[in-house]
Amino acid sequence: MAKRFTASEKTLKPDAKYGNKVISKFINCLMQKGKKSIAEKVFYDSMEIVAKKVKDEKPGDIFLKALENVKPDIEVRSRRVGGQTYQVPTPVSAKRRQALAMKWLLEIARKKKGRPMAERLAGEIINAFNKEGEAITKRANVHKMAEANKLFAHFAW
Numbered sequence: 001m002a003k004r005f006t007a008s009e010k011t012l013k014p015d016a017k018y019g020n021k022v023i024s025k026f027i028n029c030l031m032q033k034g035k036k037s038i039a040e041k042v043f044y045d046s047m048e049i050v051a052k053k054v055k056d057e058k059p060g061d062i063f064l065k066a067l068e069n070v071k072p073d074i075e076v077r078s079r080r081v082g083g084q085t086y087q088v089p090t091p092v093s094a095k096r097r098q099a100l101a102m103k104w105l106l107e108i109a110r111k112k113k114g115r116p117m118a119e120r121l122a123g124e125i126i127n128a129f130n131k132e133g134e135a136i137t138k139r140a141n142v143h144k145m146a147e148a149n150k151l152f153a154h155f156a157w
Helices: 021-030 036-053 059-070 094-111 117-129 134-148 150-155
Strands: 074-081 084-091
Touching: 021 036, 021 059, 021 094, 036 059, 036 117, 059 094, 059 117, 059 134, 074 134, 084 134, 084 150, 094 117, 094 134, 117 134, 134 150
Parallel strands: none
Antiparallel strands: 074 084
């Protein structure tokens, strides 16, 4: 299987509406089968829904705050030591934190069925902004796993 092309920070341009590279990256993650115009429409429609439901802030700021709330600080990685595998808690790099947050938001929005994607995504963004919902639960579970396995932190080298 050929390696897929991913937009690097050098080639990534800010999105048209909000002028933000993070939003542009999210739209690229949302895109399926190279259909960027559809991904943009879904994202901007969901931002309009967010704007209607949360009146006091700009939708772009709400999205960025929601993403910030979902980003994990620490995660567990498997490390094999002396024939045994340990779950070792390790800090997460800034790039990976962002990637995980985007992945979790999209994963959860895609998992919910029955409503248009824009509505599902808007709902999940609002939940993440309010520090509730499945994405925040996922982050809490990752942190809980790391906390439970901090005994093995000395294996992180």
